[in-house]
Amino acid sequence: MHPFYQLNEDRSAFQVRETSVYTGGNAETLDYFMALVEADTESLSHRLAPGTGQLSGPGMKCALIQQSEEYTPPPPPEESPPAADEEKVEEVAPEAAAEAAKTDGEEDAGDAAQPEVDEAKDEADKQDASEEVDAKASGKSSEVKAPVVPQEPFNEECISGNVSHVYLSNSLRAASSVEAMERVDRTPLKLVKTVEQLLGLVRPISFS
Amino acid sequence: MAPALEVKAADSPLDIDENEEGCVHFTLSTPRVEQIKIQVRGAVCQLIDPPIEGLHLKPLSPGELLFALRGAGLNLMPLDADAVGYDVKSSALEAKVYRDIALVASAFDLKSSRWNAKVNIVKRSNSTTQVHSFCKRLTTPCTLSIS
Numbered sequence: 001m002h003p004f005y006q007l008n009e010d011r012s013a014f015q016v017r018e019t020s021v022y023t024g025g026n027a028e029t030l031d032y033f034m035a036l037v038e039a040d041t042e043s044l045s046h047r048l049a050p051g052t053g054q055l056s057g058p059g060m061k062c063a064l065i066q067q068s069e070e071y072t073p074p075p076p077p078e079e080s081p082p083a084a085d086e087e088k089v090e091e092v093a094p095e096a097a098a099e100a101a102k103t104d105g106e107e108d109a110g111d112a113a114q115p116e117v118d119e120a121k122d123e124a125d126k127q128d129a130s131e132e133v134d135a136k137a138s139g140k141s142s143e144v145k146a147p148v149v150p151q152e153p154f155n156e157e158c159i160s161g162n163v164s165h166v167y168l169s170n171s172l173r174a175a176s177s178v179e180a181m182e183r184v185d186r187t188p189l190k191l192v193k194t195v196e197q198l199l200g201l202v203r204p205i206s207f208s
Numbered sequence: 209m210a211p212a213l214e215v216k217a218a219d220s221p222l223d224i225d226e227n228e229e230g231c232v233h234f235t236l237s238t239p240r241v242e243q244i245k246i247q248v249r250g251a252v253c254q255l256i257d258p259p260i261e262g263l264h265l266k267p268l269s270p271g272e273l274l275f276a277l278r279g280a281g282l283n284l285m286p287l288d289a290d291a292v293g294y295d296v297k298s299s300a301l302e303a304k305v306y307r308d309i310a311l312v313a314s315a316f317d318l319k320s321s322r323w324n325a326k327v328n329i330v331k332r333s334n335s336t337t338q339v340h341s342f343c344k345r346l347t348t349p350c351t352l353s354i355s
Contacts, residue, residue, distance in 0.1 A: 007323055007325075008295060009295045009297050009301070010297075010298050013321045013323045014319065014320055015318065015319040015320070015321050016316050016317070016319075017317050018317075032317075034321060034323070039298070039300070060301060060304040062308065069322065167311070168308035172312060176316070180315040180316065183314055183315035184311060184312050184314065184316075190251045191232065191251075191310075192311055192313075193310070194253065194269075195234070196307055197270045197271070198248060198274075199310065201284070201285050202285065202286075203286055204320060206297045207286050207290070208324060
């Protein structure tokens with residue numbers, strides 16, 4: 001899979017499923033498949049094996065692919081373990097020093113550890129303040145930074161048991177009932193031409 | 209909200225003779241109008257929703273209906289120049305997709321996908337595709353122009 005090779009002007013995807021209007025009042029019983037119609041020169045097989053079995057002319061082919069419509073959840077933000085460890089060490093250090101002092105019976109140990117921690121905190125505060133001044137001077141702000149949006153991979157591999165076909169109806173044949181394909185074969189030509197004309201005028205593939 | 213398309217076999221009482229002519233419901237959602245529903249039966253189209261006076265359930269050809277809708281303030285016939293921020297599909301691909309959808313529309317539900325508008329940002333060096341152009345913004349109201 002080429003993770004970032006997505007759709008362009010020669011590739012189009014839409015959802016398709018067998019209708020249940022004839023069997024159950026068109027309830028949302030069946031899941032949608034994702035159909036991909038693309039130019040042969042843009043297909044995965046052509047990219048993997050260019051010049052092999054290429055369709056002549058403006059060859060187009062259809063396939064049902066594995067990609068789902070749902071959004072891919074973004075990966076969890078990565079934590080920086082070293083920085084977290086340092087903070088823990090700073091927090092734990094006074095307590096550990098106090099406990100050590102109690103166990104050893106030396107009251108001066110806690111007093112000796114506390115000034116060192118205070119000095120480290122003061123230095124850190126000074127550093128943060130200087131960074132804020134530099135950021136203001138340069139006109140930058142941490143709130144202005146645009147979030148980095150990870151690009152979703154597009155899985156264009158065919159669903160199991162399906163291969164690409166020249167006609168969408170042949171691609172759907174393997175994933176639908178015999179009755180549905182009979183209806184497709186019996187569809188009146190007038191209806192086909194009217195739907196095609198309507199789609200050609202509204203152009204939903206380009207504008208949706 | 210991007211325009212969304214649904215093409216479904218008819219599921220309403222308006223479908224009276226599906227066995228003879230076949231019937232398909234064409235539903236379009238746009239940023240301005242939540243739902244535009246057109247019933248296609250045989251060679252005629254009928255506007256179901258929104259119930260515009262004079263056009264509601266009037267049998268017309270696709271071109272007549274869309275021109276009448278444009279006259280009523282609903283322009284559903286976009287041009288290439290109306291594409292703002294995304295690439296228009298090639299004419300060969302569009303023709304192929306519409307023909308295939310029309311062939312199976314009487315027995316399958318079809319729905320637009322969010323993936324369709326994704327732009328290919330990684331171009332191969334030997335690719336014949338061209339970088340899509342961002343066209344000028346459309347000023348006509350109630351069209352299929354999408355953000």
